[in-house]
Amino acid sequence: MPIPPRPQALPRSFFTLGASFLLLGVACLLIPRPTHRGFLLRILSSSGRQIQEDPRPSIGESASRIKSASGSVNVGGLCLTPEIRGRWVREVPRNFAAPVCCGWDSEQYKENPGQCGTEPMPKLTEKKEGGIYRGRPDFLAHAGGFSCTCTRPGRDFHDEYVWKSNALPEWDGGKTLCNLLGKRRLLLIGDSTMQQVATTLMNAVFEGGCQGQIYIADDDTLVGENLGASNRGEYWTKTVQSMNFPEIVVINVGAHILGEEDYTRVIDTILGDVGRLKETNPDVRIVWKTQSPGGCTENMIKKHPLDAGKTFPWDSISYNTYQHDKFFERDQETILKMIQNDVPILDLRMLYSRSDAHVNPPGTASYVDCLHMCMPGPLDVISVLFQKLLQTQLQVSKCLTPNEGEGFGAEESYGGDS
Numbered sequence: 001m002p003i004p005p006r007p008q009a010l011p012r013s014f015f016t017l018g019a020s021f022l023l024l025g026v027a028c029l030l031i032p033r034p035t036h037r038g039f040l041l042r043i044l045s046s047s048g049r050q051i052q053e054d055p056r057p058s059i060g061e062s063a064s065r066i067k068s069a070s071g072s073v074n075v076g077g078l079c080l081t082p083e084i085r086g087r088w089v090r091e092v093p094r095n096f097a098a099p100v101c102c103g104w105d106s107e108q109y110k111e112n113p114g115q116c117g118t119e120p121m122p123k124l125t126e127k128k129e130g131g132i133y134r135g136r137p138d139f140l141a142h143a144g145g146f147s148c149t150c151t152r153p154g155r156d157f158h159d160e161y162v163w164k165s166n167a168l169p170e171w172d173g174g175k176t177l178c179n180l181l182g183k184r185r186l187l188l189i190g191d192s193t194m195q196q197v198a199t200t201l202m203n204a205v206f207e208g209g210c211q212g213q214i215y216i217a218d219d220d221t222l223v224g225e226n227l228g229a230s231n232r233g234e235y236w237t238k239t240v241q242s243m244n245f246p247e248i249v250v251i252n253v254g255a256h257i258l259g260e261e262d263y264t265r266v267i268d269t270i271l272g273d274v275g276r277l278k279e280t281n282p283d284v285r286i287v288w289k290t291q292s293p294g295g296c297t298e299n300m301i302k303k304h305p306l307d308a309g310k311t312f313p314w315d316s317i318s319y320n321t322y323q324h325d326k327f328f329e330r331d332q333e334t335i336l337k338m339i340q341n342d343v344p345i346l347d348l349r350m351l352y353s354r355s356d357a358h359v360n361p362p363g364t365a366s367y368v369d370c371l372h373m374c375m376p377g378p379l380d381v382i383s384v385l386f387q388k389l390l391q392t393q394l395q396v397s398k399c400l401t402p403n404e405g406e407g408f409g410a411e412e413s414y415g416g417d418s
Contacts, residue, residue, distance in 0.1 A: 078306050079335045079399040081347045083385060086165025088300060088353055094160050097171050097204035097383035101375040102140045103148030115140050125242070130218025130232035132243070135202035135211030143199040145192050145372030146359050155364045159357060159377040161300060163350045168384045169391065174208025177383070180390035181210050185246035189217045189236050193292035194252050196373060197348075197382050204383040215243065220256040223266055228258030229322065237273050245284050248394070250346060252289040254330060255322040255371060263326075267334055271341050285394050288338045289346040290331045292379075293354075294324025296361040296370035301353045309352035322371055328352065335397075345397040346385055354378040 102109040102116035109116035117139035123131035135141055150157040169176070188198040198216035205211050219233030233239070240249055251270070257263045274286050293309065295317065301308040309328035317325075335345055357377045360369035373379050389395075 081397050082167035083347050088161040089164045090160050091162045092160050096376040096380050098200045099376050101148035102142045104142035105146045108148050109142050132217045135214045141199045141202040147375040150374035157374045163381045169387050174205030177387040178208035178210035185213050186248045187215045187246040188250045189219045190252040191220045200379045201382050222253045227262045229256040245281050248285050250287045250289050254291045287344045290348050291327040293352045294371045295355045296358050297355040300356045305350045305352040342396050344394050
């Protein structure tokens with residue numbers, strides 16, 4: 001069933017209040033508030049005048065379905081989900097759910113033809129410099145962001161830490177996850193950091209055999225607008241519709257939106273879209289993935305991830321191309337909004353401690369990349385996170401109460417290598 005268009009103009013009967021009301025609207029036009037302007041534009045369009053409205057909904061205009069997040073329970077102002085109640089534990093040798101990296105940059109996959117194949121991953125569709133890819137039955141999926149280059153001379157990254165949480169299940173090679181997924185399809189929509197997450201998940205379940213039910217669609221802003229950086233992909237609900245409404249859709253946006261007002265507007269617009277999608281296609285479940293954190297350090301930050309994200313020394317960092325310093329605050333605000341609007345969370349905020357695992361820290365390459373992550377590495381946690389989500393039947397995430405979260409989210413609670 002197609003997604004219905006956004007709400008149309010108010011009925012003509014509304015405007016029989018007379019010329020005085022119209023004059024009030026004209027006055028609103030002079031006030032630089034987007035809600036006033038959008039209101040007037042709807043009035044004029046209903047009277048037969050052709051008005052070209054800004055395609056970007058104003059803040060609050062598409063958010064009529066959005067509930068307030070003020071009632072959420074949180075710890076120290078931060079939402080502590082059960083999955084974040086844990087720590088990074090050293091494990092040597094480190095066992096990965098997705099131990100092999102097949103890089104598509106510079107055709108690195110050809111270095112391992114037996115597992116990665118000799119041809120690039122085929123695109124299902126070609127859309128605005130992006131595309132849609134599917135897990136392959138014959139070879140492992142390919143990853144971007146030069147994520148397979150972290151063992152090169154001068155970098156030599158080998159991950160020795162695994163995220164341990166009592167809330168997460170044991171990994172069995174993807175058999176349980178694939179059984180839980182059943183015949184459902186999973187579509188992940190987002191930028192290159194989401195592509196890294198999707199590739200890790202596809203390859204983690206290769207043994208379980210359901211990688212062909214997992215899709216990734218390139219989409220930098222979700223709303224089809226250039227908001228400061230790249231803008232691959234189309235409006236995200238069009239992608240969902242073109243894929244015939246997969247049962248599970250995981251979305252994320254952030255790095256390619258450079259302004260905070262734009263970010264807030266996009267999140268509110270997405271929540272309005274989610275509300276409409278629930279009404280028209282209730283079998284489709286939307287899931288929000290948190291940011292892939294930015295920032296480089298030489299070693300893992302031995303604090304709880306929420307402390308690591310909150311106290312990261314951005315003042316001493318010269319690189320910040322994609323608003324890395326805004327990610328943590330954005331995550332906190334967006335999580336609360338999503339929870340209050342019954343949207344489950346794939347909470348990857350444990351990665352805020354893993355600023356050691358980015359592709360190109362300063363001094364290791366000709367350019368700095370403190371956003372994309374080394375693979376295999378900490379992103380491996382996506383396998384058990386998604387399995388847990390399926391085990392709870394995509395239950396909406398919750399913030400732990402202060403008693404439930406006691407002992408976590410404080411610097412002294414992190415035990416280091418133990």
